Amino acid sequence: MAKTIRETLLGTLVHGEEILESIRVSRSISQDKIPVGNIADKKVAALHPERLSLVVADVVDTGKNARIIRFAGADGYLPPFEAGQYINIFTEIDGVRTSRPYSISSSPRQRAYYEITVARTAEGFVSDYMIDKVQIGDRFSANGPAGVFRYQPVFHSKKSLYFAGGSGITPFMSMIREVMEAALDRDIVLLYGSRTPEAALYHDELAAYAEKHPNFKYHLVISEPAEGWQGETGFINAGLIARLVPDYAERTAYICGPQVMNDFCKKELESMGVPAKRIRREMFGARKDIQNEPGWPEGLTGNEVFRLTVGDRVIDARSGESILTALERAGVRVNVCCRSGECSLCRVKLVSGNVFLARGMLRRYADEQYGYIHSCKAYPIGDVVIQL
Numbered sequence: 046m047a048k049t050i051r052e053t054l055l056g057t058l059v060h061g062e063e064i065l066e067s068i069r070v071s072r073s074i075s076q077d078k079i080p081v082g083n084i085a086d087k088k089v090a091a092l093h094p095e096r097l098s099l100v101v102a103d104v105v106d107t108g109k110n111a112r113i114i115r116f117a118g119a120d121g122y123l124p125p126f127e128a129g130q131y132i133n134i135f136t137e138i139d140g141v142r143t144s145r146p147y148s149i150s151s152s153p154r155q156r157a158y159y160e161i162t163v164a165r166t167a168e169g170f171v172s173d174y175m176i177d178k179v180q181i182g183d184r185f186s187a188n189g190p191a192g193v194f195r196y197q198p199v200f201h202s203k204k205s206l207y208f209a210g211g212s213g214i215t216p217f218m219s220m221i222r223e224v225m226e227a228a229l230d231r232d233i234v235l236l237y238g239s240r241t242p243e244a245a246l247y248h249d250e251l252a253a254y255a256e257k258h259p260n261f262k263y264h265l266v267i268s269e270p271a272e273g274w275q276g277e278t279g280f281i282n283a284g285l286i287a288r289l290v291p292d293y294a295e296r297t298a299y300i301c302g303p304q305v306m307n308d309f310c311k312k313e314l315e316s317m318g319v320p321a322k323r324i325r326r327e328m329f330g331a332r333k334d335i336q337n338e339p340g341w342p343e344g345l346t347g348n349e350v351f352r353l354t355v356g357d358r359v360i361d362a363r364s365g366e367s368i369l370t371a372l373e374r375a376g377v378r379v380n381v382c383c384r385s386g387e388c389s390l391c392r393v394k395l396v397s398g399n400v401f402l403a404r405g406m407l408r409r410y411a412d413e414q415y416g417y418i419h420s421c422k423a424y425p426i427g428d429v430v431i432q433l
């Protein structure tokens with residue numbers, strides 16, 4: 046029988062012939078899983094399809110400028126996920142094909158539906174659409190579940206300290222629901238920062254869990270309290286953490302909320318001696334006011350329009366918008382998932398020109414060496430040529 050490329054290559058190794066003999070023997074007595082059409086790959090692909098087909102099964106108006114949307118699998122199947130992960134939902138709005146990641150807030154212990162909660166954003170694009178236009182029965186495609194913002198039993202303490210700001214409560218809802226509903230042996234303290242008590246999402250459910258479960262403590266911290274508010278006020282700072290969570294040093298901290306809050310809480314924890322490896326963070330995408338990011342070039346306002354050349358196309362690109370958004374506006378499709386610099390799917394090669402690279406871009410060494418950038422975190426600060 047003719048040798049396969051793999052067999053020919055193996056044969057060139059010092060012990061190649063012995064290895065080939067072992068393969069021949071194993072094949073004669075059992076099925077060799079490797080060459081038989083990648084059975085393992087097929088099973089993984091069936092459990093975790095590259096694209097999900099979702100159908101909106103339910104929508105709930107929270108009355109708090111946010112909407113809960115529950116997605117069922119269009120073919121009845123939803124892949125397993127870990128509490129804290131997100132799905133990236135594709136939309137087509139006014140002819141623009143784009144996507145946004147949303148954390149799953151339902152418990153991973155039930156997979157009849159994935160629940161997400163979309164908060165309204167100032168000058169929002171997809172969030173407005175999800176809140177105002179989406180109806181039961183609408184279909185979407187998505188990728189994921191993905192993301193590493195989750196409890197990792199090997200590395201993390203069983204005692205957790207959650208810092209949530211605004212809609213940043215969503216991944217924590219999934220984590221809290223799982224621990225409470227499955228009575229897991231874990232201990233959670235949640236510090237939830239909200240402008241007003243009325244704006245706090247899931248408040249009643251969280252208060253009910255805290256009432257019932259001694260391993261869950263919940264503190265709502267209000268930054269703009271009305272007269273008569275009896276609870277915690279101000280920002281979540283070192284003093285408040287030390288007072289409400291005296292055993293903070295034994296806990297793994299997780300932060301999810303607006304970038305300013307995220308950075309602030311991290312600094313406060315560091316000032317209390319909490320090492321970086323004990324602080325896990327989730328970024329809800331790139332900041333809108335990118336011109337206020339440290340290192341942004343002086344003199345640029347974010348409104349300058351530059352030429353972005355890709356292949357034979359020249360696109361207008363605003364300095365305050367990522368290269369990914371400029372490409373999507375022009376109808377150019379780019380692979381995408383996290384939109385926050387982590388997954389590297391949106392990589393493009395920077396052929397020439399200058400870009401501003403926002404913090405949080407997890408670029409591989411080889412990408413740096415060969416000039417690849419993550420387009421979701423790269424902003425044009427001059428005319429730019431890229432290659433997809």
Ligand SMILES: Cc1cc2nc3c(=O)[nH]c(=O)nc-3n(C[C@H](O)[C@H](O)[C@H](O)COP(=O)(O)OP(=O)(O)OC[C@H]3O[C@@H](n4cnc5c(N)ncnc54)[C@H](O)[C@@H]3O)c2cc1C
Nearest residue numbers: 141145146147148162163164169170171172212215329330
């Ligand atoms: C891991 C992760 C999890 C997240 N989970 C949640 C969650 O649970 N809940 C939640 O509410 N949010 C979540 N987010 C944030 C969410 O993905 C969106 O960023 C948020 O809903 C706001 O989306 P938006 O399009 O309204 O606004 P933005 O994302 O800020 O987008 C507005 C931008 O869209 C672009 N734009 C505007 N108009 C157009 C146009 N016509 N054509 C093309 N582009 C245009 C412009 O650049 C504008 O600045 C998460 C983000 C990440 C990264």
Ligand code: FES
Nearest residue numbers: 384386388389421
């Ligand atoms: S989409 Fe994940 S790094 Fe850009």
